[in-house]
Amino acid sequence: MPKNANPIWGDDWQDVRRLWILDPAVAHCNHGSYGAVPGPVLAAQNEFRARMAAHPQRWFYRESPGLVTEARGEVARFVGAGPEEVAFVTNVSSGVSAVVQNLALEPGAEVVSTNHIYGAVSTALDRLCTRTGATRVVADVPIDSTDEEIVAIFAEHCSERTGLVVVDQVTSPTARRFPIAAVAAVGHRFGAAVLVDGAHAPGMLPLDVPNIGADFWVGNLHKWACTPPGTGALWVAPQWRERMVPLIVSWGEMDGYPTSFERIGTDDLSAWLAAPITLDLLGSLGWDRVRAHNEALVLWAQATVAEALGVPSSELHHDAGLSLALVRLPPGQADTREQAQALQEHMVTLGVEMAVGCWNGRGAIRLSAYVYNRPSDYERLAVGVRDYLAGSKSAFCEW
Numbered sequence: 501m502p503k504n505a506n507p508i509w510g511d512d513w514q515d516v517r518r519l520w521i522l523d524p525a526v527a528h529c530n531h532g533s534y535g536a537v538p539g540p541v542l543a544a545q546n547e548f549r550a551r552m553a554a555h556p557q558r559w560f561y562r563e564s565p566g567l568v569t570e571a572r573g574e575v576a577r578f579v580g581a582g583p584e585e586v587a588f589v590t591n592v593s594s595g596v597s598a599v600v601q602n603l604a605l606e607p608g609a610e611v612v613s614t615n616h617i618y619g620a621v622s623t624a625l626d627r628l629c630t631r632t633g634a635t636r637v638v639a640d641v642p643i644d645s646t647d648e649e650i651v652a653i654f655a656e657h658c659s660e661r662t663g664l665v666v667v668d669q670v671t672s673p674t675a676r677r678f679p680i681a682a683v684a685a686v687g688h689r690f691g692a693a694v695l696v697d698g699a700h701a702p703g704m705l706p707l708d709v710p711n712i713g714a715d716f717w718v719g720n721l722h723k724w725a726c727t728p729p730g731t732g733a734l735w736v737a738p739q740w741r742e743r744m745v746p747l748i749v750s751w752g753e754m755d756g757y758p759t760s761f762e763r764i765g766t767d768d769l770s771a772w773l774a775a776p777i778t779l780d781l782l783g784s785l786g787w788d789r790v791r792a793h794n795e796a797l798v799l800w801a802q803a804t805v806a807e808a809l810g811v812p813s814s815e816l817h818h819d820a821g822l823s824l825a826l827v828r829l830p831p832g833q834a835d836t837r838e839q840a841q842a843l844q845e846h847m848v849t850l851g852v853e854m855a856v857g858c859w860n861g862r863g864a865i866r867l868s869a870y871v872y873n874r875p876s877d878y879e880r881l882a883v884g885v886r887d888y889l890a891g892s893k894s895a896f897c898e899w
């Protein structure tokens with residue numbers, strides 16, 4: 501493949517790549533963790549900041565509330581919801597924290613999630629259980645489970661004691677897509693509330709959040725929709741909205757959901773305000789094209805990295821629509837957190853940013869693909885990891 505081209509995107513790739521101000525010396529193969537803000541979006545965000553700095557009283561008192569309401573409407577539309585159904589939050593961590601703080605579970609109630617859950621969300625559930633006397637139930641979902649098996653596993657772990665079911669739309673450590681609507685139906689069959697962690701969904705998947713059938717859904721726009729960091733969206737089902745309060749008490753409290761989440765002291769609202777500008781910019785490339793490209797490139801990257809590392813294709817898994825893909829390392833390689841971190845740090849010295857983790861005692865590379873990536877990013881990654889693992893393997897043998 502040519503080094504500075506991307507035939508998967510097409511001839512205009514170099515022009516499109518220029519939208520991002522990412523350090524060109526680095527292969528940025530971990531879009532999934534933090535996203536990446538295009539230059540024009542950063543400029544638009546800074547314009548909002550300049551307006552704030554030029555006339556604070558006008559900005560905070562007269563201008564920004566209306567602008568936030570408009571921006572929220574655009575973000576809500578993007579996830580398939582109405583403007584009053586969605587609240588801005590800074591990220592999924594804060595949205596999940598607000599949801600669990602609003603839940604009143606009985607002592608002895610159970611909170612069901614899986615072993616694919618994101619660490620910080622898991623900690624939020626621990627805190628919920630400590631506060632209420634509820635108990636965690638963590639379902640073990642094998643990495644290659646089918647949708648039917650996943651739904652059946654949730655059903656096996658639910659009972660009349662289940663107060664809350666938490667399900668990931670796209671799992672972080674394992675890059676799986678879970679059948680959230682069917683899992684929500686299972687939770688409701690047992691009378692439980694259902695929270696969907698949709699951190700990776702906006703931008704990666706077309707969304708119709710109200711029709712998932714959940715009680716709560718939280719997503720990040722700063723990952724796959726490329727808005728500035730600090731742009732999360734919280735959708736709450738109608739029956740919960742009246743009771744839903746933000747974690748932090750402020751002047752918006754009396755306005756109720758969703759405005760109460762948006763008037764939290766004095767804050768920099770520029771990320772939220774720049775969100776619609778980002779959606780327009782990426783939308784001008786064509787969301788279908790963006791998604792199809794990211795999925796095709798990540799599949800190519802997965803096959804390339806797997807081949808370099810000698811991982812058989814029978815071990816590769818990819819769920820339709822995802823711009824993330826996993827390559828599990830052979831057992832014994834990077835299968836502790838420290839080893840995974842050492843590999844990740846080594847790759848930084850080669851100019852490659854990537855996500856390496858271990859899940860269920862097995863090392864894994866989580867590949868991300870976005871529009872600014874090109875095949876040679878993953879070729880560099882593949883060669884670097886192959887050489888590193890070969891070196892650590894021989895060091896192992898000498899030892």
Ligand SMILES: Cc1ncc(COP(=O)(O)O)c(C=O)c1O
Pocket residue numbers: 532533591592593594618620621668670671672697699700720
């Ligand atoms: C599945 C999942 N949930 C929650 C989060 C937390 O997102 P944030 O750090 O924006 O709060 C992440 C972040 O990567 C994630 O992957």
